Amino acid sequence: MTLSLATPGAASLLAAAQETLPHSSSSGRLVAAMLVGIAVIVLLITRLKMHPFLALTLGSGVLAAVAGVPFDKLTSSFTTGLGTTVAGVGVLIALGAMLGKLLADSGGADRIADTILSRSGPRSLPWAMALVAAVLGLPLFFEVGVVLLIPIVLLVARRGNLPLMRVGIPALAGLSVLHGLVPPHPGPLVAIDALHADLGTTLALGLLVAVPTVVVAGPLFARVAERWVGPLEIPERNITSDEDQAARERDGVRVPSFGATLATILLPVVLMLAKALCDVVVDNPDAMAQRIFDFAGSPLVALLAAVLLGMVTLGRAAGFTKARISTTIERSLAPIAGIVFIVGAGGGFKQTLVDVGIGNVIADWSDSWHISALLLGWLVAVGIRLATGSATVATVTAAGIVAPLAAEMSSTHAALLVLAVGAGSLFLSHVNDAGFWLVKEYFGMSVGQTFKSWSAMETVISVVAIVLILLLGLVV
Template structure:
């Protein structure tokens, strides 16, 4: 996914400064300001990133009449390339939730799982549902299922809760079409299909270790947790008349993934731009077309199958867009900050520093994302900012190594969620834990995901 040439031509690049020390001061001040504005002043990340971009350009020595040019260009290019995909993903997730498709997936898998295999079943459910759903939506959908499973199976809640959270988090950080990986793919000019394939390759063993295996450890650290009272049923008017079939739900969820993977496979196996097969697969496997096809199919396989009329399907799709407005603006502002970083010459300076330090670009991207994640609490902000800083390092990389850099940044963005992360409080309240218990379970699980993922990515870079 590349920015529109018209957008890039709309604003001239900021003049590069030749002082590495001045650039370093500009980067530290701007990131520090973003951190303080988000964590201390409780300013919305969109406003914090906007102000941080202005501070970066000013300290780096850009003329005042050019302060907003790079930010506007980056914002527009990012929203153009990524915002559409986020909107389509939200539509698919809303149709899945309102039609009862998520419940069908859970009930079918759990109905065939023994007590011993329940943690693995929950990890599988979370991974499948996590493909089209944003993390927060996935938590809201999955927690009631986790509580029902723990109650019916008479197992500790964390034994099934940690695998579910791990499945959502791993997909959120490593696998497109989630916003963070999508923005990193765009910033680093990586191939989305390759990133998706490698992301799934890294995600599976990471989920196994951070999910069912770590759940046993977290269970011992935290101790038994009381199960909250079951939530009341939805009003009858809000329930779907009937439920879609399991096979139809699963096929709909996997459709965009299969289409994008098919494009990546055709690019490797066929590798002939004149081939009709490759041209067709390149078209249907492009992220926009793949997600659009999935949404249109979901209107029938989920919406109509649940008994929704045309008006209710339309209302469901419309309601999906409101909650993601903030995400789109944050992602767009992150794109503006990224473009400002590039235009003042920070990317070139980072390349120079990395060469002097002899540090792997993958490890550098992971470390930068870790630091920003710890400071801001936002995985998306960490991914956006780190991808912008290391983007020049991807210029000479092969397609697979650019994709691995996306994954390294995504892995770093998941490191140790704590009290400045909204997800921390969401998990704490849903599971009825105190702060210490949440750190021992959720925060440590996030750290395990981050460390295991980069431990897999680094040796994988030597093989591909």
């Protein structure tokens, strides 16, 4: 199975690359183009201090030049990838920023942070953050979970006087592990369908692998990342400053209750989880119940509903006027404008890699490998993840490549193959992954610090997970 191209101009771009390059040399040249493009991006950002948006755009041009792809085809692919990413992830980031600003200005985020701090000591706080992130991340897309948890993570780090990495890494690990290994996330669901695995078995084994993986990559690795990254200044974005707190006290602002705040945050979680359960239980696209939950449980609608609810349960509950709520919403968008464009450029670079056929090269190479099916699924997903930056694309493509191997497997081993592919899809997030830039900008880190923390954490997750999966394959 070859990589399915996701955009209208993708087929023409791939055809142009194949026509330009002789078949015998196309694979090596495409891989070289990918490596050179990534190296140029890293060099421009780290050495020349160029803005990531420009670096990603120029890196895509270098990729096209080395691969021999016409630049008019490159432009179509890059802009399509940028537009698709901004339309999807960008809108979710904007809605999450609105909710985060409401949480911060109303004091709701303070309430959650104070509650967590009051019930967790300094030693147990990283573990508590990993648990909260894992629970919230069960039905959430990774980007949604990040924008919802960022205000809480930053506040807990500040008020607990803890290094940001010690609190942030466990939260990111909890979200990332659930995203790659546990349905109803889109990647695992597609892999389950492609490999004809049982959803319940995959969910049970996924949680069995996820728990120790989160422990190792979260609270334990956080201590290592803390030393590698060094001290970080906690960004002011989306958290309540001391001046804001003092102003609220002077104005007599009422802090929303913990229950109302938690209910507002959990609303999108509940809506998306209800959609997932309805898809499994009803499984009839024409049924009215499924149509309702498919609409209400989509990430866009679920987050929009949370923002609208937050205007009442957070803004109005804190005594905000309509004008102040409007101002709060408006101010939430300015700080994330740069993030949206950087993430969009990352999506454009990723789409360029996908469209020139890097996934096809990896698929062709995999035909000659003679290794364990579980390890093969992991390795193929790792290759596509490194090339495209997308965990979902890596999962979908790798599942299609190894699908014939699952035909003669038991339901248990088919489920393990789903998990192996999911684990590989998380390996070494780097500059062509929108999540890389999302984490970098939100935590105020440099590119090098992001590699030492986020990228290293993703690699730990992937390696620990495949080791556990291979061990399970020996005993089940």
